Amino acid sequence: MTQTILVPATSANLGPGFDSLGIAVALYLKVEIGVATDTWQVIHPFGATVPSDASNLIVKTALEVDPSIKPHQIKVNSEIPLARGLGSSSSAIVAGLILADALGEHGWSSKELLEMATRIEGHPDNVAPAIYGDLTVSTTVANQVTSIKLPFPDADLVAFIPNYELLTSESRAVLPEALAYRQAVVAGSIGNTLVAALARGDLAQAAPLLEGDCYHEPYRSKLVPELAPLRDFAHANDAVVYLSGAGPTLMMVAPTQTGPKLAIQAQKLGFNGEFVALEIDRQGARLISETN
Template sequence: FEELGEVVPDVLLECDNQIELSRGMGSSSASLAAGLFAANEYIGSPLSLNELVQIAAEMEGHPDNVAPALLGGMQIGIYEEGQLITASVPIPDKLSAVLYVPNVPMPTEDARNLLKPLVPRADAVYNIGRVALMVQAMATGGLDNLQYATQDMLHQPDRQGIFPPMKNIIKAAMNSGALGAFLSGSGSSVLAFCVDREYTIGYEMADAGMKSGLDGEIVITRPSDKGTYVVR
């Protein structure tokens, strides 16, 4: 409303956010995307979806979660002279995601404060190559490369210290047939990509968590290219 110079109306909002908070799954971005989309719809949709993404990214501080929440699918987001540029990456239809969601939260700010302000060049090169490999795997369907594309040297090693079960949960996912597994966002959820054996992978991840003294739930889902929309 402020962006368009509109008066904020008196409305009653009910938010049913089924994404666990502080689990690295973008719950705040999902709520922000829904709120912006609903407000835009309320006043006749004067803003395009790309304009909503720009506003959402400014409010959230980065486009990592709000871009896919609004646009759907896998999104690349960069800034060029203050302007957000996004690009979609196709995701193979056969790909599934198994999430192990611990009952222990990992507040984003706490997890972010663990990260070093400067990183070794070798670690940066390591991750840049794997980002490129991730895009290639998704765009071409060469999913065998996900085992390498999901490896990381920039944030998981630092966060391992406050979330010791992470390494064992990732290992359990890979040993039971996952194509790749990693800490989702800043944690504490762990996500595994697969094309089959979803229940087996989920069971083994939960078992690894339990053996580390951790309770949690398994969520089996699929990536969607459908972003924010109105249910009438």
């Protein structure tokens, strides 16, 4: 029997849902569990900068939650670009947890995976949609993680993935230490209303709210100069744009059956990167077992 772990990429924040909202998108981290070995062997195509032993983030995560699992050979491939705001590290953490669950035969629930992933990652906005799929609304109160899965309204997604990286630490560094009380109230009300519109499946009402963030985009926009011109392009095509996670990826939300065409048209803007039409992943992370 062969076992393969699939974990989707994620796009967090969705504008005003800072550190709480996230969606799963159909780009995948794939981990094939191979034979038992004397030491951990991670076969991947990413070069020397990504470890190929027990220090690899996937294996490191697995050993953190279950140090007793035996070394194996695993083969890793990923469609998720690194340091681009599409949850590459979160997908690796979730894959590591599922690897530990499979090899240790724990039978952990999605809730247990979420709690462990949040403890390791620090917040649930990316790990929750990676585990559950679709749209998730998440928070931590008194060290208790809560995540609600909702169906994201039917829409097409187009990601602009720049050719440059933007580390989360760099993107966090430009944020203010505090917000004025009145500004925080406004920011929270926009996020609350966005969740309500998405929960009702009302993309028409949700669309302007996706661009209404007061928490992070006003400060991070100088790090992603493509944001303003891409918004102009999107508005001319009945679409909206938000900064995916900490960036620099920008996510365009468009009417259904328009995404592939918009991706081709947007490429003519001449930005230094790639436009990719995407779909929502509704299922989340999974372990696929097949009989040889």
